[in-house]
Amino acid sequence: MLPVILLMTACEQNHYVVPNRTIVTDVNRWTTTDRGLSYVARISVPELDHYIMETGAVLVYISFNGGRTYEQVPEVYRGYSYRWEKAAGEISITCEDSDGITPFDPPSSVMTVKIVLIDSDY
Structure with a gap:
């Protein structure tokens, strides 16, 4: 009887696959509110x-090379620090000099x- 109960219990396990969604977009518009110490790009999502x-x-x-390779954020790339924050409907990416105190021009390349x-059934 015990093997039948174990077999029935093992059969009751469910596995769910929840697909993710991927959005790919170009960023070329940066704004600053601190005289060039940092720049923010807002992406509607x-x-x-x-x-x-x-x-x-x-x-x-x-x-940084047209989609050939991707770096996960946060990231320091060529002396600039990139981080991101989320809010409902929006992702904000912030770029600043890696020392955090040197003003600079906004990124010029796209x-x-x-x-x-990633959805969850949690």
């Missing part, structure tokens, strides 16, 4: 809702940003 913010996960990557939204 309507798919980023309160449910994903509370139960899912968000990953952000930047490509960067490709990949945002991965």
Whole structure:
């Protein structure tokens, strides 16, 4: 009888595969509010809702070479520090000199940003 119970218990396990969503966009518009100590690019992501913010996960990557390779953010690249923050419907990427105190010009090249939204049934 015990083997039958164990077999039935093992059969009751369910595995769910929850697909992720990937958004790829170009960033070329930066703003500053601190006279060039840092620059922020805001990306509209309507798919980023309160449910994903509370139960899912968000990953952000930047490509500095047209999408051939991606670096996961946060990242220091060529002396500049990149980090990101999320809010419902938006991702903000901040760029600043790696020392945090030197003013600089905003990034001039177009960067490709990949945002991965991972749903969860948690």
